[in-house]
Amino acid sequence: MLQPGEVLYLPPYVFHRVGGGEELSLSVNVFSESVEHLAAGRMAAVGLPPSVQPAAGLAAGTRTRLLACWLRHVIFAAVAPEEWAVGGPAQAATVAAAFLSPQVRACSKEPQLPA
C-alpha cells in the first residue's frame, strides 16, 4: 500500500496491478528510458528468417540452422550491438557467449539456401 509522501520505484518489465481506494487518489510518476527497452527495440528490428515451413523445400537440418542463426542475430542485437557492428559475429559471440546455447553457438555461418 503506497501512502501519501511515499515513492515507489518499479524497474522496467516488472508487472504491476495498481488499485485505488474510495478516497480521492492523486499521484505523479516519471518514466525514464531503460537499456532493457532499447535492447527490446533492437531485437524486434531483427528481420524474420526466411520461411522455415516444410513447404519451402528446405531440409529439416537447414531449417534448424536457419532458426539458430536468426536467434544469434536477436541475441547479438540485445547484448552486443556495438561489437556486432564493429567486430562482426566473432567479437559479438564472445560478448554474448553467456546467452548462447550450444546449438546456437555452433551455428557459425548462415546456411546456404537452395536457389
Added chain:
Amino acid sequence: MRAIDPSETPAPAPAPARHLYLASRLSGEGDDDLSRLLADLPRLGQLTVGEASVEPVSVNLWAGRDVVAEMHYDAHHNVFAQCRGSKRFVLAPPAAALPLRLYPEAHPQNRHTQLHIDASGAAEEGETLEGGPLAASEAVLPVPLPLTRT
C-alpha cells in the same frame, strides 16, 4: 488534457460522476495549464532515473477514485510518487510473463495480462495462474519523500 494510454484508462462504466479518472501526461508540449501544474512540482526532476543529464520520457498525473490499472508491465523505469490517498500495488517479476498470459504484441491491450488478477494477486476462479498468487506490494520498501540526490 488527453489520456496518455487508453489501455490503462478504465472502461467508461455506467458510474456516478465521482468515478472520474484522469491520466494525463504533464510533459506534453504546448499546454499552458499542464506547464503551470509542473511548476508546482519543482523537484520532479529528482524522480528521473539515470545520469543527471537524462530527460524523462514522460511525466504523468494520475487522479481518481476507486480505479484499477490491470496487471501490466512498462518497458521504462517508473518512479511513482503518491501525493494524496493511497494505492495498493500487486507486483510480479518479469518471469511471470508466461503464467500471466499476456495479450499479443499487436493487440491494443498488449503488455497487459488476459487474466483477472485481484488486489491479493490471485487469479479469478476458473483461471489458472501457475505458481499461485503473486507477491504482495508489501515486499517493496517505499522511499520516503523528500528525495535527496547524493
